[in-house]
Amino acid sequence: MNNMTILVVDDDPVIRRMLEKRLEKEGYEVLIAEDGYQARKILPQQHIDVVLTDLMMPGSIGGIEVLDIAKNLNPNIEVILITAHSSIDTAVEAMKKGAADYLEKPINFDELFLRLEKIANVNSIMRNAMDLSQAMDTTESAASETIQNLEIKTAELQNQIDMLETILRDEETSIYERIDKAIDLLTKQKIT
Amino acid sequence: MLKISPEELKLVAQYIHDISGIYLDQSKSYLFETRLGTIATEHGCSTYKELYQKAKAEPSKTIERKIIDAISTNETLFFRDKGPFELLQFKLLPELIDARTPSSPVLKTNIKIWSAASSTGQELYSIAIIIKELLPKIANYSIKLLGTDISDGAVAQASRGKYNKFEMERGLPGDKLQRYFTMFGDSWTIKDEIRAMVQFKKLNLMLPFVGLGKFDIIFCRNVAIYFTLPDRQKLFDKIADNLADDGYLIIGSTESLTGICPRFIPKRHLRSIFYQKK
Numbered sequence: 001m002n003n004m005t006i007l008v009v010d011d012d013p014v015i016r017r018m019l020e021k022r023l024e025k026e027g028y029e030v031l032i033a034e035d036g037y038q039a040r041k042i043l044p045q046q047h048i049d050v051v052l053t054d055l056m057m058p059g060s061i062g063g064i065e066v067l068d069i070a071k072n073l074n075p076n077i078e079v080i081l082i083t084a085h086s087s088i089d090t091a092v093e094a095m096k097k098g099a100a101d102y103l104e105k106p107i108n109f110d111e112l113f114l115r116l117e118k119i120a121n122v123n124s125i126m127r128n129a130m131d132l133s134q135a136m137d138t139t140e141s142a143a144s145e146t147i148q149n150l151e152i153k154t155a156e157l158q159n160q161i162d163m164l165e166t167i168l169r170d171e172e173t174s175i176y177e178r179i180d181k182a183i184d185l186l187t188k189q190k191i192t
Numbered sequence: 193m194l195k196i197s198p199e200e201l202k203l204v205a206q207y208i209h210d211i212s213g214i215y216l217d218q219s220k221s222y223l224f225e226t227r228l229g230t231i232a233t234e235h236g237c238s239t240y241k242e243l244y245q246k247a248k249a250e251p252s253k254t255i256e257r258k259i260i261d262a263i264s265t266n267e268t269l270f271f272r273d274k275g276p277f278e279l280l281q282f283k284l285l286p287e288l289i290d291a292r293t294p295s296s297p298v299l300k301t302n303i304k305i306w307s308a309a310s311s312t313g314q315e316l317y318s319i320a321i322i323i324k325e326l327l328p329k330i331a332n333y334s335i336k337l338l339g340t341d342i343s344d345g346a347v348a349q350a351s352r353g354k355y356n357k358f359e360m361e362r363g364l365p366g367d368k369l370q371r372y373f374t375m376f377g378d379s380w381t382i383k384d385e386i387r388a389m390v391q392f393k394k395l396n397l398m399l400p401f402v403g404l405g406k407f408d409i410i411f412c413r414n415v416a417i418y419f420t421l422p423d424r425q426k427l428f429d430k431i432a433d434n435l436a437d438d439g440y441l442i443i444g445s446t447e448s449l450t451g452i453c454p455r456f457i458p459k460r461h462l463r464s465i466f467y468q469k470k
Contacts, residue, residue, distance in 0.1 A: 141445075
């Protein structure tokens with residue numbers, strides 16, 4: 001089961017429709033944007049795992065701009081660019097800006113599904129790691145509180161033992177007086 | 193993954209202890225396999241015994257260094273646990289500055305801080321950032337921040353001060369990230385003003401500390417947990433020798449010195465503990 005949500009951004013209605021159908025068939029949740037402007041509107045309103053966007057689109061919001069918008073909103077959103085062979089240099093530039101991958105037209109769906117699976121795997125490993133580190137932090141803070149309390153208590157007890165020793169070894173005073181003082185100290189500093 | 197035999201486990205565990213002081217639990221053979229398997233294959237060894245023999249015989253110590261890099265845990269974060277850094281900022285540094293400021297205004301205030309297991313540098317850079325923010329007239333101070341680690345790889349990465357987005361994401365508040373790091377592609381590099389405050393070098397905590405001098409504050413967090421009890425005792429005794437009489441020691445929040453070093457007493461400040469010499 002694929003439970004990732006994918007935003008498809010393409011100005012070509014035929015490609016859009018094809019991507020939507022194939023991705024839904026694979027079990028992905030699919031959202032559609034007809035151009036960069038629509039993508040910019042949808043991105044902040046929905047939870048999206050992957051953006052699949054055409055590189056070249058009409059207007060001033062192309063694939064690179066969609067990449068920037070998505071990454072600014074949430075660096076964990078992965079972006080795959082769809083490019084014509086002639087614009088591979090731009091696609092490589094986009095990878096440097098944080099795009100996960102690019103696909104050449106015409107789209108090879110097996111290739112696309114493999115990339116998406118890889119992203120899903122990495123996401124699930126990341127989630128696991130985050131959960132584990134969260135669990136570790138919780139355990140650690142509980143343990144540290146206990147240990148630190150014990151550490152202080154032990155030091156106080158040690159101090160008390162040292163004082164008792166001084167009192168009991170004090171040869172200037174009588175043995176009864178020493179016992180009185182020792183009991184006095186113990187009563188006053190009873191462990192709470 | 194190359195499998196390790198019980199005999200090899202014993203041999204390799206002893207060897208790792210000898211070169212690093214790190215005590216690895218021999219019941220966890222996967223730990224050895226996942227960490228050392230690739231090194232064995234890389235050096236054409238078909239068994240861990242062969243790797244051990246090769247590592248021991250090699251004068252250049254390349255394999256030994258790789259083994260140390262692989263077994264030393266580099267899990268670390270910027271400002272890992274808020275406690276120790278708040279302690280530093282609101283108590284230890286102010287107290288230390290009061291104690292160390294010379295009566296003559298022409299003299300500088302000397303402060304030496306040591307991160308004894310600095311890993312990839314996040315702890316020491318976090319300390320440097322706090323000092324930078326606390327002391328506007330930093331020129332009036334002579335501040336020495338030293339980070340040491342047993343792993344060459346960790347020391348090299350710490351010195352570069354370059355971190356990927358996963359290393360950056362946890363722990364570091366956004367404003368500090370923007371102010372003290374430069375982004376390039378997917379990685380972040382610490383700015384020169386902070387980089388220039390710190391120094392990193394390789395040090396094996398099991399060996400004598402030569403020429404380190406005395407420090408005002410020592411951070412030795414979450415490293416002694418990998419050592420045996422006798423090794424911990426020796427380590428904290430040496431640390432006591434290298435700490436100023438009124439200096440401060442900070443250990444990991446789940447660590448304890450009870451039964452390990454009688455020369456230190458714990459003191460509490462808010463939710464944190466620090467140690468001073470008796």
